[in-house]
Amino acid sequence: MITIKDVAKRAGVSASTVSRALSGKVPVDRETRDRVMEAVRALNYRPNVLAKGLKEGRTNTIGLIIPNICNPIFPAVARGVEDVARENGFTVVLCNTDEDMDMERSYVEKLQNRWVDGLIFATAREESEHILKLKQQAFPVVLVARHMGAAVDAVVVDNYSSSVEAVDYLIKTGHKKICIVVGDRDLMLYRERFEGYRHALESAGLPLYHAMVLDVSGRDDNGYDAIKSMLERGIIPDAIFATSDPRAIGAIRAIKDCGLRVPDDISVIGFDDLDISLYIDPPLTTVSQPLYEMGREAARKLINLINGDKDEKPQITIMETRLVKRKSVKQRL
């Protein structure tokens, strides 16, 4: 391996000078610098990042901790994070936890050991004290897609209002028996989406049928079975609010498999606006989350934190959602 000493020797200067010439932060004689650069090129020298990191106390790396990159909302988030990381000279370490707290803790432990200058979590839960602990130790942390109250920076969406808007739209288009497919209510975000649903129904004076509240959790549960069995029992809503696009897709399939039509018999509205949601049949009406932008914003915040704005108060950034109207909801008279 070529080290700074090899370059120094070839350029006939000291290692210090090579370091200074390369950093550009300190004046170096023009001619000396040229000799150094020449040697760098000739030797194809690349500074050892570990040594640099050890000396400087930072690595220009951030960790991204998500449940599972195969869950289709995360690729866009990850891409957003990586793009601004790269733009700022950072690289990103990817960690899938499957929502397993022990795995997550062991990752954190590992990454915190100077591997990483900061961490973005897409896995926060109310019981994630390890994240709070990180924050207390003044370790840069930001949350994305989920938050933990005012204690730590986060980039999220207003799940409550977005759900109100979605269900309002269903109501305005003439739906009266609205089913909800809710994800894991241990997650605040699904409780918020449920509350939005409840509120919209209540405001419109519409009943909330308990048989139409379908709780669906577990990683790969898109609600297909729950919906199918509801329909088979003769409980037929005129619309379904799915709290994620995969669940909306599951709903559509279940409806079709029961011999009913979307949206003629049952309207379906989703939440996410995944790339594919435009391409399914019918194209999905859904709440669009700016996933890529959320990733970018989270990375921006984290890098600011790393670069020193540590004493600023944590802030929750709320990103705008948008109701995208396509073909899966029908105007009923």
Place this chain on the structure above:
Amino acid sequence: MITIKDVAKRAGVSASTVSRALSGKVPVDRETRDRVMEAVRALNYRPNVLAKGLKEGRTNTIGLIIPNICNPIFPAVARGVEDVARENGFTVVLCNTDEDMDMERSYVEKLQNRWVDGLIFATAREESEHILKLKQQAFPVVLVARHMGAAVDAVVVDNYSSSVEAVDYLIKTGHKKICIVVGDRDLMLYRERFEGYRHALESAGLPLYHAMVLDVSGRDDNGYDAIKSMLERGIIPDAIFATSDPRAIGAIRAIKDCGLRVPDDISVIGFDDLDISLYIDPPLTTVSQPLYEMGREAARKLINLINGDKDEKPQITIMETRLVKRKSVKQRL
């Protein structure tokens, strides 16, 4: 920050002893070790990975270089890589290049500087000399999903035979006018898939209609426009072989938008078997690639390389594909 010296002081031993007690590779007096462990716990000491890496000349990190995590074939690959990385004490750095060679080179440059013990590329092209160069420098490299001949280890699929099988199936089910939607032919994999198509047609004595060979490249081009315009010009195949599932989905949408039905008017067969392909309408018949397993296998190979099997000859591992028959292909009399 708590260092090994703090632990040493508290335990009343030298730093060397702490290091040895922690490593477990060298005998340490039982009582001494207990004192050390106690101090480690009391101080919540975590070794600085950079210092360790600098000393040992390895970081237990691998880099994964892919075109774009938002391309739906890559999440599963990435997950496979990360899972075996984790199982072996490695972490993975994720890099999206958008197939941009300059970006890729700059990533490689950066990661090679002792950041990373080895690299997995899902971006290889024939003209990727920088990968060959890495290999020559004995830097551990493995390719996934694409290969570069016998020079470097790779984990791939037999694109040619898989395509022959897919098109044969179309032929056996009575299709005679088979259109192909081909991806970027600068990529060997698409040339291979095209050759498979050509061969299957030829063997069956079926004509290859040039107007039914749709070249479609560019990142987000799923072929929708090309197919739609072909159909509008009155060129109506009885089947479409799409060289990727997103292109199959694009095809289905184009067909429906032209007022035709899948598979009654036109059958569609894909290539990939993405998670969503089961859920679209109709469920897609497609060539299933074991993406997750390919990721795992690539990581396994890379870790072997890192751990010293450097002098073994590079090997191309061919993973099995499987034709998954669903509803998008119709048996024609």
Place this chain on the structure above:
DNA sequence: CTGAAAGCGCTTACAG
């Protein structure tokens, strides 16, 4: 502007 020295936090021969 430049060099010699110290030090970042570890690990590991070398002695004992």
Place this chain on the structure above:
DNA sequence: CTGAAAGCGCTTACAG
């Protein structure tokens, strides 16, 4: 079994 020392490859006060 254990300690003191050297060294991994950098950067940066400290002198000059």
